[in-house]
Amino acid sequence: xxxxxMNKISYGLYVLTARCGNQYxxxxxxxxxxxxxxxxRVSVTVNKGNFTEYMIRSSGRFNVSMLDExxxxxxxxxxxxxxxxxxNKFYDYPLTFADNGLPIAEKGACAYICCEVVQxxxxxxxxxxxxxxxxxxxxxxxAPMTYAYxxxxxxxxxxxxxxxxxxxxxxxxxxCGYIYEGALPADFVCPLCKHGAADFSPIDENGNVIAxxxxxxxxxxxxxxxxxxxxxxxxxxxxxxPEDFVCPVCGVGTDEFEKLSYSDPTI
Numbered sequence: 539x540x541x542x543x544m545n546k547i548s549y550g551l552y553v554l555t556a557r558c559g560n561q562y563x564x565x566x567x568x569x570x571x572x573x574x575x576x577x578x579r580v581s582v583t584v585n586k587g588n589f590t591e592y593m594i595r596s597s598g599r600f601n602v603s604m605l606d607e608x609x610x611x612x613x614x615x616x617x618x619x620x621x622x623x624x625x626n627k628f629y630d631y632p633l634t635f636a637d638n639g640l641p642i643a644e645k646g647a648c649a650y651i652c653c654e655v656v657q658x659x660x661x662x663x664x665x666x667x668x669x670x671x672x673x674x675x676x677x678x679x680x681a682p683m684t685y686a687y688x689x690x691x692x693x694x695x696x697x698x699x700x701x702x703x704x705x706x707x708x709x710x711x712x713x714c715g716y717i718y719e720g721a722l723p724a725d726f727v728c729p730l731c732k733h734g735a736a737d738f739s740p741i742d743e744n745g746n747v748i749a750x751x752x753x754x755x756x757x758x759x760x761x762x763x764x765x766x767x768x769x770x771x772x773x774x775x776x777x778x779x780p781e782d783f784v785c786p787v788c789g790v791g792t793d794e795f796e797k798l799s800y801s802d803p804t805i
Contacts, residue, residue, distance in 0.1 A: 544715050549685035553603040553617050553643040554582060556593035562633070562641050563622035565590045566614055566730065568685055568714070570602055578671040580653060583664050585732040589622035591665055598655040600669065601640045606680035609646025611692055617643070618729045637673060648680045663733075689717070709738040710747065717741070766795045 555564040569583040582602065584591040594600045605613065617627060634644045642650045653669035683692075709718045711728045718726065718738065726735045739747045766775045768785045775783070775795065783792050 551605045551609075551614075551683045551685060551688055553605065553613070553647065554584065554590055555601045555603065555641045555643065556590050556597060556599070557640045558593045558596050561593070562628045563590050563593055564617050564627055564641065564643060565622070566618035567602075568730065570604075573668065579656070579668060580651070580671055581666055581668050583661065583666045585664050587732045594655065594667055595658065595665065599638065599640060599653065600655070600667070601636055601638070601642050601650055601652050603643040603647040604649045604651075605643075605646055605683040606648035606678065607683055607687060607691075608680050609683055609692070611694060613643070613646045614688070614692070614729075644677065646683075648678045648682060649676045650674060685715075708741050708743075710741045712737045712739055766797050769794050769796050 549568040550570060552567050552570050553564050554567045554570075555562065557563075565584070565588050567582060567584060569581075571581050573579050573581050580602075582600070584594065590600075616631060620627070628641060632644065634642050636642050636650060636652050638652045640652065651674035652672050653667075654672055655667050655669045657668035659666040659668070707720060709722045710716070711718075711730070711733060713733045714728065714730045716728050716730045718728075722735050722738055724735055726738070727733070728737070742748045766779050767773070768775075768790060773785050779792055779795060779797075781792060783795075784790070785794070
């Protein structure tokens, strides 16, 4: 399946904020949805790795600031590219409070809502919070920011290159569609959904997946880490098996060796 099809789902972009005691935090989400109008109820889904998710579970409250088309890339880098576990995101950011005492992001936002959690759903890697909307306000008439607008007009474009792109220069997150330009670091974490490099696939200039990342078995074979077992005595050999190899235990040749699957528990 071409995971870029998920990019065609319409999303908004928001700053989700929470508070625990005197500590505040916020992160970028694209998962706000109204679930009922009476009562006025919404849902947000947050990765469990996000510090904001922990704060919402602890406090049962959150605010959502609705970003608009005036928001520049600095808003996304500030709230989306660092973890609140290690950095105070409001240390050098204007701190504005709603009446419920939780912060809101006024910069580049056209509205906000204040919510109280009524139900929590465990989705494995994420938590869905169902919440009643207790308050809110429209702050401007600016058009709300969509995910498509962000990619087309806000996210910086890579510098043009004379030569054509090669495999590995552009990557798409198979989970949320985030696109990374350049060689993907092994420890890279998607700034939107927080999934690692294993969940990225290389894409061409048109956004089509051009090759899946090699399987663990292929990686082992390509790196010379393939493993073989002698069917006669059980001796194991690691690496590329030479044609003239002779088992050092029972003396049989390569015809009596079998390549182990990477999924074999002995590997």
